[in-house]
Amino acid sequence: MNQRDNPGRIPGWAPALGVLLATGLVGPFLGGSSRALFIAACGAAGWFAWRRGPSAHVKAALLLFVFTPLVRRIVDAKVGFDASNLMIVGPLVAIFPALLGVLSALESPSVLRRLWPLAMVGVSVAYALALTILHGEWVGAARDCVKWFVPLLYGLVMMHEAEREEVLDAAADTFAFVLPVIGLYGVAQYVNPSDWDIYWMRNSTIMSAGSPEPYGVRVFSTMNGPASFATFTAVGLLLVWFRGKSKLFLALAIPAALALFLSLYRTAWIAMLAAMLYPMFFKSTRGRSIPLFVGLGGAIVVAATLTPFGDVIADRFATLSQGAKDGSARERIEEYLTLWNSPDSSLFGAGFVTTDVGSAGAMGVDGTILSCWLYMGIVFGLICIFGLIWAIVQAMSGPLRDASPSSVLLGALGLFFLVQMPLAAIAPGEAGYLFWTFMCLAMKSNPRSNLAFQGAGMTRRGTAPVVKRTQPLPKRPVLRYRPGAEAGVRRH
Numbered sequence: 001m002n003q004r005d006n007p008g009r010i011p012g013w014a015p016a017l018g019v020l021l022a023t024g025l026v027g028p029f030l031g032g033s034s035r036a037l038f039i040a041a042c043g044a045a046g047w048f049a050w051r052r053g054p055s056a057h058v059k060a061a062l063l064l065f066v067f068t069p070l071v072r073r074i075v076d077a078k079v080g081f082d083a084s085n086l087m088i089v090g091p092l093v094a095i096f097p098a099l100l101g102v103l104s105a106l107e108s109p110s111v112l113r114r115l116w117p118l119a120m121v122g123v124s125v126a127y128a129l130a131l132t133i134l135h136g137e138w139v140g141a142a143r144d145c146v147k148w149f150v151p152l153l154y155g156l157v158m159m160h161e162a163e164r165e166e167v168l169d170a171a172a173d174t175f176a177f178v179l180p181v182i183g184l185y186g187v188a189q190y191v192n193p194s195d196w197d198i199y200w201m202r203n204s205t206i207m208s209a210g211s212p213e214p215y216g217v218r219v220f221s222t223m224n225g226p227a228s229f230a231t232f233t234a235v236g237l238l239l240v241w242f243r244g245k246s247k248l249f250l251a252l253a254i255p256a257a258l259a260l261f262l263s264l265y266r267t268a269w270i271a272m273l274a275a276m277l278y279p280m281f282f283k284s285t286r287g288r289s290i291p292l293f294v295g296l297g298g299a300i301v302v303a304a305t306l307t308p309f310g311d312v313i314a315d316r317f318a319t320l321s322q323g324a325k326d327g328s329a330r331e332r333i334e335e336y337l338t339l340w341n342s343p344d345s346s347l348f349g350a351g352f353v354t355t356d357v358g359s360a361g362a363m364g365v366d367g368t369i370l371s372c373w374l375y376m377g378i379v380f381g382l383i384c385i386f387g388l389i390w391a392i393v394q395a396m397s398g399p400l401r402d403a404s405p406s407s408v409l410l411g412a413l414g415l416f417f418l419v420q421m422p423l424a425a426i427a428p429g430e431a432g433y434l435f436w437t438f439m440c441l442a443m444k445s446n447p448r449s450n451l452a453f454q455g456a457g458m459t460r461r462g463t464a465p466v467v468k469r470t471q472p473l474p475k476r477p478v479l480r481y482r483p484g485a486e487a488g489v490r491r492h
Contacts, residue, residue, distance in 0.1 A: 141352065183258065185259075257296065
């Protein structure tokens, strides 16, 4: 038995958790060198986890994505604010060891048959990177190359290496541990933000986290902004509800749901509502979907009426009925109009030249559609958007052939990202990690994706061309038994 098949005595996620704890406790006393050491340690933890297998690596990566921003703020509060956001790259560096399997994945016929959505996005991102380099933004090109390509290539490798059930169970188990922690921390952050959170809010360029005072924070918990926190929390709630193994989760998830409301991030609310409705159309998941829908509705009522901050949540929900009159909606419409009224309507794109706001997946503009248009231009932007939607459709159509709970869950996550797409970045950074990991798992298990190249002469199970017969097969001899004589051979 090889090392990847034998987990050994040390779980694959343990070094990642140890890196987070050690850096949070000792890092503030090591000065600026702690940041570089953290990056190197993340790479080593990722290598160790990948040696244990894809499911172990998913656990380690999720832990790093969720808790690295908190560790960074603790270090910054003691050492000084780091405008380069170096430590945020740590979770992406932890993915690098898995990328050693890219070439092996590209040699797999089953992966090649499902490669088109990833290839379309990859070509579009490469075009935007070329534009960025032409503008002389070498640092920006390197940063966005990591943010866009690493999650995409990771999904490619997972499509080849990972088993759907193992990865979903691993993600659900990790979120079952993570959600109570980030939920309790998020509620405490809203009531009385910590010194390191206040210090980060006052120095960071991110403007969506509210004001650094009690009852003024838009909860981002241990992560790097309300959008990232709400996205991870919503995905985690869906995974643990449909894949959880313990009913104790119902009690542990209450702080996470409350913190999700206090993030005031409506995009995640709407996307999660759509993802909850999707499983109701399938018999295999209807029994779990209806209680989740009813329970979350009750939680909204309780949070809006019986908590000390119910007025804030109720007012935020009330804005959902304002439509185009809402301030955020008007800002997004103005962004589209500004881009359309530009001299060339961003026909060729501007590249990744906008200011990084400090999040591993943050964009200078709102929404995947607008960012693709700005960065890649109309032509390549449309190609990128079509590739993303193609991957999502593959996930959502999977239950039409395979209505198992796992396939339905992946389809629900596909709808979650589809709803988020006009209003949030779903492809780069930490959001891209969730997107490509689960969408590639869905594409791998979707029988429809086997038909991708049939029009080009491919068979469903392999890459051999279909041979059409021009002459009928010769008739085979038929054996007949005649009483009283030996069996003979008669040709017809």
